[in-house]
Amino acid sequence: MLQIRCKNTGVTKSFPEGTSLLDVYQEFADDLHFDYPVVSAKVNNASQGLKFRLYQNRDVEFLDAREGSGHRVYVRSLCFVLYKATQDVFPGSKLFIEHSISRGYYCNFKKKNFEPLAEGDVTQISQRMQEIINSDLPFRRHEATNEEAIRVFAERGFMDKVKLLETSGHVYTDYYTLGDTVDYYYGPLVPSAGYLTVWGLEPYHDGMLLRVPDWNNPTVLAEKVDMPKTYSMFAEKTRWDIIMRLSNAGDVNKAVLKGHASELIQVSEALQEKKIVQIAEEIDRRFHQEKDPVRLVLITGPSSSGKTTFCKRLSIQLLACGLRPLSFSTDDYFVNRVDTPKLPNGDYDFDNIETVDYHLLEEHLTRLMKGERVEIPEYNFVTGKREWNGKKLKLSNDSVLIIEGIHALNPLLTQEIADSAKFKIYISALTSISLDDHNWIPVRDNRLLRRIIRDYNKGAFTARQTIAQWKNVCEAEDKWIFPFQETADVMFNSALNIEFAVLRTHAEIILTSVPKNCPEYAEAHRLLKFIHYFIPVSDKEIPPTSIMREFVGGSSFKY
Numbered sequence: 001m002l003q004i005r006c007k008n009t010g011v012t013k014s015f016p017e018g019t020s021l022l023d024v025y026q027e028f029a030d031d032l033h034f035d036y037p038v039v040s041a042k043v044n045n046a047s048q049g050l051k052f053r054l055y056q057n058r059d060v061e062f063l064d065a066r067e068g069s070g071h072r073v074y075v076r077s078l079c080f081v082l083y084k085a086t087q088d089v090f091p092g093s094k095l096f097i098e099h100s101i102s103r104g105y106y107c108n109f110k111k112k113n114f115e116p117l118a119e120g121d122v123t124q125i126s127q128r129m130q131e132i133i134n135s136d137l138p139f140r141r142h143e144a145t146n147e148e149a150i151r152v153f154a155e156r157g158f159m160d161k162v163k164l165l166e167t168s169g170h171v172y173t174d175y176y177t178l179g180d181t182v183d184y185y186y187g188p189l190v191p192s193a194g195y196l197t198v199w200g201l202e203p204y205h206d207g208m209l210l211r212v213p214d215w216n217n218p219t220v221l222a223e224k225v226d227m228p229k230t231y232s233m234f235a236e237k238t239r240w241d242i243i244m245r246l247s248n249a250g251d252v253n254k255a256v257l258k259g260h261a262s263e264l265i266q267v268s269e270a271l272q273e274k275k276i277v278q279i280a281e282e283i284d285r286r287f288h289q290e291k292d293p294v295r296l297v298l299i300t301g302p303s304s305s306g307k308t309t310f311c312k313r314l315s316i317q318l319l320a321c322g323l324r325p326l327s328f329s330t331d332d333y334f335v336n337r338v339d340t341p342k343l344p345n346g347d348y349d350f351d352n353i354e355t356v357d358y359h360l361l362e363e364h365l366t367r368l369m370k371g372e373r374v375e376i377p378e379y380n381f382v383t384g385k386r387e388w389n390g391k392k393l394k395l396s397n398d399s400v401l402i403i404e405g406i407h408a409l410n411p412l413l414t415q416e417i418a419d420s421a422k423f424k425i426y427i428s429a430l431t432s433i434s435l436d437d438h439n440w441i442p443v444r445d446n447r448l449l450r451r452i453i454r455d456y457n458k459g460a461f462t463a464r465q466t467i468a469q470w471k472n473v474c475e476a477e478d479k480w481i482f483p484f485q486e487t488a489d490v491m492f493n494s495a496l497n498i499e500f501a502v503l504r505t506h507a508e509i510i511l512t513s514v515p516k517n518c519p520e521y522a523e524a525h526r527l528l529k530f531i532h533y534f535i536p537v538s539d540k541e542i543p544p545t546s547i548m549r550e551f552v553g554g555s556s557f558k559y
Contacts, residue, residue, distance in 0.1 A: 007061040036064040040073040045521040049188030065218035084181040085128035103222035136194030149173040160436040163250025233491040280317035292420030300408035301427035304450040306494035306547035330405030337384030351476030409484040426488035429495040450551040467520040501537040
């Protein structure tokens with residue numbers, strides 16, 4: 001008999017070998033108090049589906065769709081139902097689940113002859129999804145040799161999955177079936193389609209938007225948010241993918257194996273530099289317009305998006321345009337640490353807008369716009385105090401002022417300054433590569449890996465500590481950054497197509513240091529699992545001015 005401890009209740013019970021997590025859950029159900037349906041579990045801090053069977057003593061923690069792992073299991077399963085529905089309604093069609101947007105997932109869809117969606121098509125697909133869910137079809141997992149899995153997908157023409165598995169280095173592979181439909185997912189699914197009671201599907205631009213449950217209340221759909229500029233930014237990413245002939249991990253790996261890693265890096269960097277040049281030229285054009293010239297450039301983005309390096313590279317291009325950029329960070333206007341707002345658990349809330357003395361910042365910006373000389377404070381992160389060290393700024397006739405920080409687009413900072421005088425930039429690492437057509441890589445995973453590596457290299461935090469902080473970071477971004485991203489004049493994608501191959505060489509050893517007996521292991525284990533799909537690439541070809549250098553080290557910029 002096995003000894004299984006339920007971490008939700010702290011109770012241990014005996015079970016026969018081979019017992020499924022679903023059976024274990026039913027045994028503990030009377031003592032569990034969930035407000036929402038359980039969809040998955042962690043076994044010794046590693047995410048598993050409820051059909052997973054136990055053969056050794058284990059700790060088990062059951063999860064609903066509010067927890068990160070549970071939410072991913074739910075969405076992943078919903079994507080399979082969507083894929084099956086598209087194949088049932090339009091045999092031979094192609095579905096590409098590309099990225100998260102508008103609190104849902106954008107899906108590109110083409111019929112067999114690459115015809116676009118027509119009126120009524122989404123309704124037909126949605127109706128078929130509901131039929132599959134009503135029938136409660138089971139998701140079945142199949143373990144096979146890698147060679148057998150490649151054969152299964154090759155026979156069906158799924159070359160995106162074939163290329164992924166051919167270059168993954170796996171010996172055995174799991175794939176899934178839903179009725180007669182076969183697909184591949186790199187994480188567990190719910191036991192059956194009947195679990196998926198909250199979802200929506202609607203036309204979105206030239207594709208579809210798969211709507212999913214709200215993180216905080218999985219009984220309702222996440223509220224849709226219109227994001228036309230973000231959609232355009234993703235569309236630009238797709239155009240870059242076409243230029244580089246890359247769309248998934250298998251494409252990257254094949255190119256690396258052919259010796260093209262250096263070329264991929266050079267082209268990616270060139271595309272980013274081209275975009276920075278275009279932004280600088282637009283600022284220069286608006287600076288020299290006779291009426292309402294731009295004098296203030298505001299740069300923001302979420303954690304680990306590369307704001308600092310982008311600011312420096314933009315400054316260089318502005319100099320090349322004949323402008324003289326002056327810059328400082330909103331961090332210098334932090335209130336003294338003792339006055340910093342706190343989270344409910346008592347920790348300092350460093351991402352709160354009240355952390356910034358925005359009244360003083362706005363006063364200084366207004367005076368600078370009038371041509372006055374202003375003394376700028378400098379924040380001492382060691383003492384936690386704002387200092388006045390005689391740093392003074394004054395805009396000359398050919399100067400633009402650049403402000404960088406997570407709150408830079410918050411209107412509280414610049415409400416007294418005319419909008420025409422401001423040029424607003426939003427930067428983020430919008431992951432350029434998917435694992436395959438149905439397995440996207442979340443944007444936040446890209447930034448989390450960057451942050452883990454940077455924190456570790458600086459000696460600031462261990463991987464475990466960075467992962468532990470990440471939930472608070474994401475909640476702060478949802479509150480203080482993302483609501484303002486659509487107000488930007490331009491958006492910049494700081495991710496490289498080959499980025500995960502380079503990050504793997506740094507992240508692998510750092511992530512393996514996370515102990516298996518801590519909650520953060522689940523996230524470390526998941527990140528390790530997906531970066532192992534990429535063949536590692538050395539960072540020696542990454543130029544010293546690259547945004548990547550802000551995270552892996554070796555930048556020629558001074559931070």
